[in-house]
Amino acid sequence: MSGAGRPAPAPLLPVLYEDNHLLAVVKPPGMLSQADETGEPDMVTLLKEDLKMRYDKPGNVYVGLVHRLDRPVGGAMLFAKTSKAASRLSESVRSRSFDKLYLAVAHGAPAALSGRLKHYLRKDAARNVVTVHDKPVPDAKEAILDYTVIARKGPYALIAVRLLTGRSHQIRAQLAAVGCPLVYDRKYGAPPVQGEQDIALWSTSVGVAHPVSKEWLTIVAQPPAAEPWTRFEEEDFAAALALPGREGRESR
Template structure:
């Protein structure tokens, strides 16, 4: 008897915004940002198929990857629908005029209510893990982020994070380096739990100047009401997005 097809479909992804140039969606945790040699489902392929289906497009459909989210991370993610938009948005990422804000639930509470973390991360590709260094070392890249403590619940803390650089596993590794690993992130030191659970990291907001109109646009997403996210309130999540307001047209 054939098993039920439970492969992910782009049709179940909430669309935050769409026009002829941009597509902002909520990425589910567990899906790759783009295809790799595992041939497992990825966002680019799923969105291409969704656009073909929704608009009855023949032939190839263009979906340009603008930024990446680690596979276990969900939340707001932006894609380009034309090559011109992809080029301009990629330049925004390179020039650091692309805002990325995250929320995370971490074990313990950081020593400071807010701080800027600056480390140097070196990736071990064979183990798919990064090591954190306090000073430059060969093969390491500078990693900078700002965090703010938003709320506490027992031994867990909700933090808002603004990335100033975009390194692989950056938030996971840097928060672990200050003694606050993300909940369920066993790779970076979180306590073991039964079952495979998504790490407590969510892309809460992405902001960028529209590639054509130049209007500043911000796309926001809140995490699902499941543990550990359910330990915090809607007000907590709204407050988390107030620390670094959208730059608007300024």
């Protein structure tokens, strides 16, 4: 607890949800999900510092990484505050009962307004890029996603994506493979656009059964108020969030 009469410090990142078991925050684009050999800032380390500061905790603080977001991707990210919660949430991820909804702004849209993409992705770690294959190839992993085209504005399309697998660069590579690279994503073939910034991919919601109460929990983060997101309306974002998620599919 903070000292008497002293307000608790503000969190280092926007908090979307927090209880004794879970912490959900907005990950900034460009930050690592967890530490690597570069020593650059990462979410797990930052959140440990945040919890120590806000709750005046001595010693080590537990923060469990449940799922990852690629470095250029921002938005909703869920962490465990206890090892039990981490174990149960990790099982939800493995059993594909962890719902992940992304919004992407792409150059163009797939021919079908909604559908499922299934490819096999092979990562070239040296170049930090994945190649997309229609059939299994050595060292490639199956990648599956469902998509819905929400709106079109000029050459851009707002696309809602639900991941059924969690592969590195999955959405970026699979949409590019069907002719719809994400805005600003030059690595996967996007044309140059004036004022380039973070790639137009955002983790807009995560949903999972709470590890203790078992009640379904949906955590939402709105896309940033910046190009190219501002081309679309609040109603478009609401329509994406209204799409049936994993909870809806399991209850039918």
